Amino acid sequence: MLLSRRGLIGLPFVLRGSTYLVERRRAAVMRGLRFLIDVARNPVHFEDYATDLMFCFYGLAEATSNEEMRRVCWEVGRERAAYWRGKVPVVPAGAGPVTVSDLVYGCLSADGLGFPNPAMKEELARRAAGMSAVQFLGFDPLREGPPADIPKKCKRCKKWSVRGSRQCFQCKGKLTMMSRYDVFFEAMLTAYFGERYGIRLGASFGDVMRWVPSLRPYVWKGRKLDAAFYSVAYTVTHIVYVSNDYDLRRLRREDFPAEFDFLAGNLRRCIAGKDPETLGEFVDSLLVLGMEESDGLIREGMDYLLAHQNADGSWGDARDRDMYNRYHTTWTGVGALMEYKWG
Ligand SMILES: [Zn+2]
Incomplete structure (x- = not known):
């Protein structure tokens, strides 16, 4: 027999894939993952960054070609998604656009990891339909490109003033503007995760992305x-x-x-x-x-x-x-x- 069973299985992985310092990289990746797992399993940190941490494990599990990494990310991701679904079973009563966007981000990962909540998805879609592009994205990409006159949060009193303000409405402190790139960045991610999950968050992904050439x-x-x-x-x-x-x-x-x-x-x-x-x-x-x-x-x-x-x-x-x-x-x-x- 010219090819052993091991050879047959191993061949495709020899012919494609990483070529540079592969073993050292694998070891470093697994050490990095263990740090990420400790953060995700810490109840305080998970409370603060639940939706992002779920997407971290979900996204890595989907993208990796390494079976061990996929298994670890999948197991931890599923465990965290189940825990999150238990902690956040419904859309909170006064959820504004920021909360709705964040819940969509979390639900995308939780669904992908095998823990859907169809009633919550329906409720998120209903709430999102009642909110505008400006509420979700800061501007309406059907009307204009990412603007340069959205003020940052006041450094002194931490309040947000309305678009175009040069002075804080609360403390009259001088405001600095968000860059067009920052405005676009936030809008792009909001529209992207909404569309990927199937809920429009103020505009379609394409509506936002058509402004890329302007950047x-x-x-x-x-x-x-x-x-x-x-x-x-x-x-x-x-x-x-x-x-x-x-x-x-x-x-x-x-x-x-x-x-x-x-x-x-x-x-x-x-x-x-x-x-x-x-x-x-x-x-x-x-x-x-x-x-x-x-x-x-x-x-x-x-x-x-x-x-x-x-x-x-x-x-x-x-x-x-x-x-x-x-x-x-x-x-x-x-x-x-x-x-x-x-x-
Ligand atoms: Zn202020």
Whole structure:
């Protein structure tokens, strides 16, 4: 017999998939996952970030080609989804657009993990139908592109003032405006998750995405990684994520030339700025757009992440008290080093 049973099973996995430091990456990914599992199983942290943590495990389980990783993500995701469904059985009485959007995000993952709640879905659809694009997205993409006159929350008294305000309505403090990229980023994710779940949150995904060309080219002139850089960078990486349902498929580079150029042109800045969170997003986004693991940029990014994982399996500042930063940076580290079905 020329091919053993093992050879037959192993062959497809030898011919495709990851090529760079595969064993080290697998080990790092599993350590990262263990950190994420500890966060998700902590009742306080789960209470704060339930919907995001469920999507983390659901999305990773769907995207990975590694059977062990898929099994672990699936088991933990299902356990957390069952727990969440028990804690949040109905749509709360005065739920506004932010709560409705967040519940849609959570229900998408809980359903996908095998714990649907059809009555809740129906109620979410009913509530969402009574709310406008401006309420959900901050602007109506059927009328205009992402605007530049939506004020940020007041730094002094933490209140939100209405669009166009230059002064806080409460304390009269000076307000700064959200960048168009930040406004677009939030609207894009809201519309995307709504559409993916089957509930329109103010506008269709296509209505929002038709404004992408108005954001190109992605220009950033700073030297240090500042807020303006992050506004552009996260918009670009998430245009990639919503275009392939969070790493489920490769995308054609020719459809995203401006995004590719920005990512390739700035990856080294993330390394120089010691920012594993953004670096992680750049690596998987470039792979999705067809950059090979043999490319020097991808290898530099992976080398940095492999060399800077914390002892507890996380990435980023291990002393940071903000748990969102801790788990999100770890999530993007896992995303950069894991093996994908399209790999
Ligand atoms: Zn104020």
